[in-house]
Amino acid sequence: MLKITQLTKSYDKKTKALDNLDIEIKKGELIGFIGPNGAGKTTTLKIITGIITADQGSVEIDGHNLATEMIAAKKSFTFVPDHPEIYESISGIDYLNFIADIYDISIEDRQKRILKFSTKFQLEEALGKKINTYSHGMKQKLLITAALLPQAPLFILDEPHVGLDPHSSRVLKDLMLEHCANGGSVLFSSHVLEVVENLCHKIAIIDKGKLIAYDTLENIKKNKDVSLEDTFLEMTDHE
Secondary structure, eight states: OEEEEEEEEESSSSOEEEEEEEEEEOTTOEEEEEOSTTSSHHHHHHHHTTSSOOSEEEEEETTEETTTSHHHHHTTEEEEOSSOOOOTTSBHHHHHHHHHHHTTOOHHHHHHHHHHHHHHTTOGGGTTSBGGGSOHHHHHHHHHHHHHTTOOSEEEEESTTTTOOHHHHHHHHHHHHHHHHTTOEEEEEOSOHHHHHHHOSEEEEEETTEEEEEEOHHHHHTTOSOOHHHHHHHHTOOO
16 A cells, blocks of 8 residues: 655755655555654655655555656545645635545535535534634644545545544544545554554654664564553663
């Protein structure tokens, strides 16, 4: 589903934001992507989604190389960024229809999906209002709804639970699992280690641009009776 190979990125001559990163995600897998601040998580996601380019390495999404088949690769995923950036002068429903048009979603399918997801996120009554009247949490829910509409093979999220109320956070968890159960894949970054620990099939830990672990939780913990938080802090302790 997603294969990144030897991904390397530098913002200056001294430090590598990413250093030969290799990750492969298969169909049906839900992967948590964690690391300290500045470890390279957001840089990785921005390269995967084509927002920035790597210095070297390759990204393949659902069999499409991002460099040579950009449109096909980009149609194979949707992305929820860590900060809601959205056209605020239009209504929520206009934004969702705009996204549906980009992904060639039929009128019948988009209506069903908009109703389903907006109802789950308790957003249906706000869809007719302009987005500039939305709270941060409502904008986040609208972005997630838009990302769910295409039912793309790969669902990518950067800190998706920030700004969500407990109900919406639970809904998102269930939808991520549902997407994987239907044959899709999910990659999401988070600082909420409890969510990662309880939700993910595998966990990728990045530190100083390098992948230091990528496995199931039990294998990463080496079957020790400790939490993911304890393991993570031990692995990324630089003192």
